Amino acid sequence: MTTTSAAAVVLAVALALAGCSGTTASPTVSPTSGATSTTSAAPATPTSVATSSPEAEAEADRAFRTLERDHAARLGVVAIDTGTGRQVVWRAGERFAFASTNKVFVAAALRARSSDADLDTVVHYDRADLLAHAPVTSQSVDTGMTVRALLDAMLRSSDNTAANLLVERVGGPGEVQRFLRDLGDRTTNVDRVEPDLNQAIPGDPRDTTTPAQFAADLRDVLFGSALDPSDRRMVHDAMLGNTTGDATIRAGVDPGWSVADKTGTGSYGVRNDIGVVTPPGGAPVVVVVMTSKDEADAEPDDALVAAATRAAVTAAGSPPSAR
Secondary structure (H helix, E strand, O other), rough: OOOOHHHHHHHHHHHHHHOOOOOOOOOOOOOOOOOOOOOOOOOOOOOOOOOOHHHHHHHHHHHHHHHHHOOOOEEEEEEEEEEOEEEEOOOOOEEEOOOHHHHHHHHHHHHHHHOOOHHHEEEEOOOHOOOOOOOOHHHHHOOOOOOOHHHHHHHHHHHHHHHHHHHHHHHHHHHHHHHEEEHOOOOOOOOOOOOHOOOOOOOOOOOOOOHHHHHHHHHHHHHHHOOOOOHHHHHHHHHHHOOOOOOOHHHHOOOOOOEEEEEEEEEOOOEEEEEEEEEOOOOOEEEEEEOOOOOOOOOHHHHHHHHHHHHHHHHOOOOOOHH
């Protein structure tokens, strides 16, 4: 890893975060000599950067390379300590299929463009609308569900039927993308609904983003001005109750930490998790972990996401307890 490539990736992440609403504080990035320019293109080689210390940088670099080798996977990571501005990145500018992690931004787009009264509106649907993963909506076909209940089902249980009903209510995938564009996100492509968005075919730019961009978007939604305070709390609290991530980000930090996250799973071994982890008495750390493999039927790898989280949070300066 060269000094120039390291500086370019740090700057790329900073620029992505700067694209958030102007009232959202950007993380502090230690200046690195030798960086004369940067582009939005993905780095030519995977690069890990930790602004905490050269030792932490080197350790994270080794950890991520080893994880990719041992798990035969491609790994994208961003971790940002919101208290110190320290950040760790790996393949931060490369595209990954986002899968169901995008449900956070479906929820945010809906809340940004609707009133509190809309939350109590009952949405009716029938059995033809039910998808394979509909653990909550399948129980309420006869009565329908309120928008509030659909939001909760989508974020806590990753209910795909709830997600599609809410995307339709927002106005379609294009309106979710428009919401992200309004945040300053010029990277993420939102094209399809469940389950098609999980195809994750390598090289297909549809329904993809970069770890750096989703870290910026998540930070703006949960800590910035993208949503009103009550709406931020609603999204955050639902993510706190996520039932699909016990083996991913949550498994990479101490059990005593607060974790608000949203997972995603797709073809080609895609297993993602995005969220905010907070140690007792400490500042929140934004964590984005995205993975993929070469074979269409490759199994999702929870252990890889957990190990990458552990390495990233440690390098960012908030080491979890040993597990």
